[in-house]
Amino acid sequence: MRAWAKSRENNLYLMVQTPKIVFVYWKLYPDYIEMAKSQIQDTSDSLVLRLFRHLTGRPPEEVARLNISDGSLTGSTYFYGLMPYTTYFTEISLAYQGGNFTLIRSKHVIAPPAEKIAGDYVVTHAFPDTVPPMVPFTYSPEEIKQKRDV
């Protein structure tokens, strides 16, 4: 494939695979990183990919990180164990003066709802006890009388 190779755009992109797994890919150009490193002090050479969770009303919190060695300016990875129905984003940063200097940030994605989260979604009606919620695959009385050829 050569399409991506032709683009000069620095990229960090996050995609949802399942409610608990996201996929992220990145591509950074050396001159982009050099542009940063040449002008700020006290940075390390290594890059770090960080996954943030952003709950409503709270500041984003880092929930996972991956150290990217200098050679891997192009890469991808999966993050597992996400909370369903939660917003996430990623950043690639340089370690910097005890903190982090963000080089690039991905858009936010929302991991879809999965199993019902207790307290938030409550089934507002109960199914009658006498009839099961799902009618099973069954045969009519006439069919039951005949032997099914299995």
Place this chain on the structure above:
Amino acid sequence: MASGYLNLVLHAHLPFVYNTNDPHYLEERWFFEAVTDSYLPLLIMLDRLHAEQVPGTLTVSLSPTLLTMLDHPILSKRYADYLKRLIQLSESEVARTKGQQEYNDLALFYLARHNRLYEAYTGQYHGDLPSAFATAAQRGQLELITTCATHGFLPLMKTKEAVKAQIGVGLDCFAARFGFKPQGMWLPECGYFHGLDTILAEKNVRYVFLDTHGVRHAVPTPQDDVYAPVQTKSGVAFFARDPETSAQVWSIGSGYPGDYDYREYYRDIGFDLPEDYIRKFLPYNIPVNTGLKYYRVTGENRQKEMYHPEIAYAKTTQHAGNFHFNREKQIEHWARITNHPPVITAPYDAELFGHWWFEGPEFLEEVVRKASQCTDVFQLSTPSRYLDNFGCAETVELYHSSWGEGGYSRAWLNPSNDWLYPEYHSAEERLLSHAAAIPANGTPERRVLNQLVRELLLAQSSDWAFMINAGTTVEYAKNRVDGHLRNFLRLETMLNKGLVDQVELLAMEEATLCLFPDINPSEYAPKQHCTVTDHRNGPSILMLSWEYPPQIMGGLARHVDDLSQSLANRGQAVSILTSQPVSTPAFEMNGNICVYRVAPYQKAGEEIDFHDWVVQLNLVFFNLAQKIIPNNQHTVLHAHDWLVGAAALAMRRAWHLPLVATIHATEHGRNGGIFSPLQHKIHRQEKYLVEQADRVICCSNYMANEIIQLFGIPAQKVHVIQNGVVPENILAQPIKGLQRQHYASDDEFIVFFVGRLVKEKGVEVLLDALPYVFEVYPNTKAIISGKGPMLEELAAQARQRGIADRVVFTGFITDFERNRLFATADVAVFPSLYEPFGIVALEAMAAGVPVVVSDVGGMGEVVEHEKDGLKVHPGNAKELAEAVKSLLSDRALRERLKKEGRLKAATVYSWNAAAGMTSDIYHKVWEEHTRK
């Protein structure tokens, strides 16, 4: 009356597998098999039901790629030829199996079947199956809908435009064929993501289908579970797949197709008999399915036994009856619970019926017959009919889901195929750039752009990622993606170089022109992109400025605003790249000027220091430039001050573009020298910028000398272009009445300063001078407007001088307020200690207020002493006080300076002149650049 409804939905789709050159292209067999096994039998069944006046409706989705192949005259001919070959093969089988009764009976069965299909295809339908579907729809037997252009999996696309294009092109293809737009749509793989509904609503899609959990996990949880459609705020309706009807048909273990009397799919003579024999009829290079199969499912771990069609067909009646019975039980159950009349939505791949499950069409027919006979509990319906009668149950928010493995995106996004997406996304983004300026219809460039869209659409087909994941025909799928993206790159090169290879383009078109012949690339036209590409007036200009209205810290924002407007008025194409304050749009058109805004990721002072915030600003500028520049390299960069220098220089290097830098002020000048490490850093960056720029512009001779001396650059590189002023933008009515009382009474003079409250503006000199003025003219007030780090210090100084009751600090004022204060003031004072130009003094002159300025920097060049203003030595408070007193005492002097000042501002300092000189510089650097 029925208590509920059943929507039977068949989604018919094949990827585009037509090959211009090879009449025996292997993958075209998929098309031939699907027509033979599924689509033709479905149509024959519908005709039979119609002839017998059996009512009942199905919903059928025909994908655009399938529709195109069904309509293609060459494929139609090839298919007829294929059927003839099947007939010949069947005849050969009849001859070969003579003496083997059971095999011979089956061979005769297939011969009769293939003859019937051939007769129907060539005779009854004239090779035009889409018209046959349309006829069935007109008869009320079908609701016809469609899906996305090439069945692209929407949740994994990057841009909204790509999603819109898949939907829009799909709908247009259907409408072009059938003469109407479908009410509903089949989302490829039922793939949905949060927010897709707004795009569907824009395209007037009334309803779509989701997998069961897509609706079950809605917020709030739907009251009627999946047995009534829901809608989102955009108004699009969503029908959810019923899991029971799926299990009964799809389930490998317990579903109907696994019944032991049904035909075994995997025992085909194409694999059972010698290749040479089969190849006489179906000339493919590998063993292939022929559709002639002699065995039944029989059971696991048992020798396969002979297939008996009559027994199998009897089973379909039994299974259809069972299906009907279970639907009745379901409806009876849900009718007691749901608020809306329950509707069971049973979607299936159309190819299940006939191709995978040979007896499937007969089963469907029996279901329809049974449903038409027993209508007490439920009736067959369609989604639009249900919505017409009952609407949606409730409004919810929906999130990502699909009907693929795992229920989300795993089948199309996993380690086997995740490498596709950087490729796809890159192509999407680049297509947006190309579609920002769509060439006229009929031009070679337009044909190239149209084909670019086709190639991307074809690459995006979800089938490829699916095949790679499934491990079936992996190389074919990879080759398809690779081929389409290679074509995409070749076409891009043609557009970028302006050289269209007609032969190559024609070859690509011929392979795909039947697909979306009237494609309109406007679906890809990005909203957030500049449409200004007219280069008749020279190169495009990309200005970089850290501030731009509404973000105004000092004169820089106004300079960039006024200059760009004047350039645009002269026909120059101008874009501006600037920082993004809160609540400003990322893109807007300011007249003919494209304004792009972007914000650094972290907050200055909170997470990183100011200088490093500037570094980050330059990084995001550079990244955004990737979207703006590559397809518009007829561009000159224009950087304003060191703050954007790093980005400008990086862009210059990346795209080999000429660079002009305007230096509005220097760090050395602002501070009277370079002392701190931060000042050293900034000074080095200023030096590097002026050294690397092709030309340097500054606003006064004073600045030109400063730059030449300070940075050691050749004088001929530096150009003085004085700032202009737009007098109409400054004039305003004076403040009167109660409003004026806020500042001063009617009989009091007003001395006015406006500017940043920083050391170099010399406000403390004014505060030192004011006591001398108040001594002689106690009926005077001073108004000091602006914000800056020295505000508290200056207020304290006023208190110390005992003049706090005569000095009003207004804080930041808008341009409108400033103009009114100019119109109201008796004198405007600008006691700067360093002033590269002093545009605010010029603005005061244009407003018609007499000025007293420090004879420093550019301001000293603007004002002529005692002709159009008064000049004093910088830092001299007594001299400043005398100058102010002379104006307050001499009305005639005030009037004369006002008049001359206004005249000078209007005639000497025009932005049109400044823009003309700046444009000359752009032309010069562009010429030099193109000569290299």
